[in-house]
C-alpha cells in the first residue's frame with residue numbers, strides 16, 4: 001500500500017547540511033499497522049512527511065496505493081491538483097492535534113469536507129457520522145479548548161478520515177497524551193484499522209506503542225532503516241534489536257562458568273513442557289532467572305531467561321535441543337541495545353502543520 005524506494009532528504013540552512021533521510025526503503029502492506037521507531041532526530045517525521053509529499057524528497061520514490069506520488073507535478077511549495085487529489089486518500093494526524101480553535105468540533109471535521117465540495121447537509125451528515133465513529137457524537141458543538149487531549153486527538157482522527165482515506169499517517173499522535181489516554185487512542189486506531197481496512201503508518205519514539213498495536217515495525221537511526229520486519233518474525237530472530245527492546249527479559253546475568261540463555265516461546269512452542277523435558281533428557285539443572293508472558297502485535301509471546309551450569313560450549317546439545325523445539329534461543333550478549341540517548345533537535349515549527357493538509 002505504501003512503498004518508499006531509496007528516499008533521501010538533506011536540509012540545508014545557514015551553510016549547514018543535515019541528512020535527514022539517507023536511502024530509506026520501506027514497504028507497508030495493505031491493512032497493516034506499521035510503526036517506525038527511533039530516537040529524536042532519526043528522521044521519522046521527515047519520512048512520514050515525505051509519504052504524503054508534505055516534504056518533497058531530494059531523490060527516491062513514494063508510491064501509495066499504486067500511484068507514484070513523486071511523479072506528480074507540483075511547484076516547490078504548493079501541491080499541484082493531481083497531488084492534492086491523491087492526498088485525499090491519505091489522512092494524517094499530528095502530535096499537537098492541529099485543530100482550529102475558532103471552530104467547533106463539528107466545524108473542524110467539516111473543514112476538509114468543505115474543500116471536497118460537499119453541500120452543507122452532506123457535510124453535517126458525514127461529520128456526525130465520523131464523530132460517532134470516534135465516540136464523540138455528543139461533543140459536536142464543543143470547542144477544542146473544552147476537550148481533553150484524548151478527545152482532541154479523536155477529533156483529529158475524525159477529520160483525517162473525512163476523505164475516506166485508505167491510508168492514515170500518524171506523526172507521534174499519542175506523544176502528548178497520558179498512558180491511559182494513549183491506550184484508548186491506540187485502541188481506536190486499531191479498531192479503525194480492522195473495521196475500515198485502513199493502512200496505518202505511525203511514527204513514534206515509544207516502544208510500547210509498537211508493542212500495543214503494530215503488525216510490523218522498522219527501527220530508524222541517522223536517516224536509515226537499520227532493521228525492519230513483521231513483529232512476530234522479529235521476535236523469532238536471534239540478535240534482533242527491536243525484539244530485544246519490544247520484550248526485554250528480566251533477570252541479572254551472573255558471572256562465572258555458566259550459560260545464560262534467553263528463550264522466546266511463540267506459536268505452538270508456548271504450550272510445550274520444554275524446560276522440564278530439557279532438564280530430564282539432558283540431565284541438566286535449569287535455573288529460571290526471569291520469565292514473562294506478553295501480548296505483542298496482538299499475539300501471545302513468552303520469554304524466559306534461564307541458566308545452565310557450565311560454559312556454552314559444554315551446553316551445545318541442550319541449546320540445539322531448544323532450537324529444535326522451535327524456540328528462539330539467544331545468548332544475552334548477542335543483542336545490542338537501541339541507542340536512546342538524547343539528541344539535539346534543531347527544528348522550527350512548520351506553518352504547514354497549523355491547518356489540515358486538505359486546506360492547502
Ligand SMILES: Nc1ncnc2c1ncn2[C@@H]1O[C@H](COP(=O)(O)OP(=O)(O)OP(=O)(O)O)[C@@H](O)[C@H]1O
Nearest residue numbers: 011018020039040041042043044045046345346347
Ligand atoms: N526543516 C528543517 N530544517 C533543517 N533541519 C531539519 C528540518 N527538519 C528536520 N531537520 C533535521 O533533520 C533531522 C531529522 O529530523 P526529524 O524531525 O525527521 O527526526 P525525528 O526522528 O522525527 O525526530 P523527533 O522525534 O524529535 O521529531 C534532524 O537532525 C533535524 O534537526
